Amino acid sequence: xxxxxxxxxxxxxxxxxxxxxxxxxxxxxQMELIDRDEMTQLIKVLAAKQHLIAxxxxxxxxxxxxxxxAPEQRCWPxxxxxxxxxxxxxxxxxxxxxxxxxxxxxxxxxxxxxxxxATRLEQISTAEHVHTAYIAHEQHRSxxxxxxTEK
Numbered sequence: 001x002x003x004x005x006x007x008x009x010x011x012x013x014x015x016x017x018x019x020x021x022x023x024x025x026x027x028x029x030q031m032e033l034i035d036r037d038e039m040t041q042l043i044k045v046l047a048a049k050q051h052l053i054a055x056x057x058x059x060x061x062x063x064x065x066x067x068x069x070a071p072e073q074r075c076w077p078x079x080x081x082x083x084x085x086x087x088x089x090x091x092x093x094x095x096x097x098x099x100x101x102x103x104x105x106x107x108x109x110x111x112x113x114x115x116x117x118a119t120r121l122e123q124i125s126t127a128e129h130v131h132t133a134y135i136a137h138e139q140h141r142s143x144x145x146x147x148x149t150e151k
Contacts, residue, residue: 006075019052020099023095
């Protein structure tokens with residue numbers, strides 16, 4: 001592989017790293033918004049994340065040809081360039097791990113919020129049924145006429 005090809009590889013890895021950093025940061029923002037129950041802003045963050053995920057997929061496709069090569073046969077402009085690319089690639093792996101953890105935590109927090117809302121709605125529904133039954137009972141009781149006589 002020629003040096004320009006490895007430079008292209010390094011550029012794609014750097015681009016992937018940049019996108020993953022943005023994804024991680026948006027994941028952190030997502031957690032904050034879930035905790036503050038700011039669903040409108042959360043939807044905007046999720047849309048931005050979707051754009052970045054699509055970009056990472058494009059980058060992965062661009063990296064596909066490099067996956068079929070033997071790394072030891074790549075011709076790097078310098079040992080430093082090779083080392084820098086290897087470090088960025090490793091950083092990408094760490095970022096992916098962090099992103100997955102954030103996604104799982106976000107999913108769990110959203111599920112907890114959903115369950116709390118469901119519980120609250122159930123309590124409200126139960127309270128409404130009790131109130132309706134009480135009102136019906138009171139209306140029935142106040143609408144009866146006592147015609148018994150005392151002796």
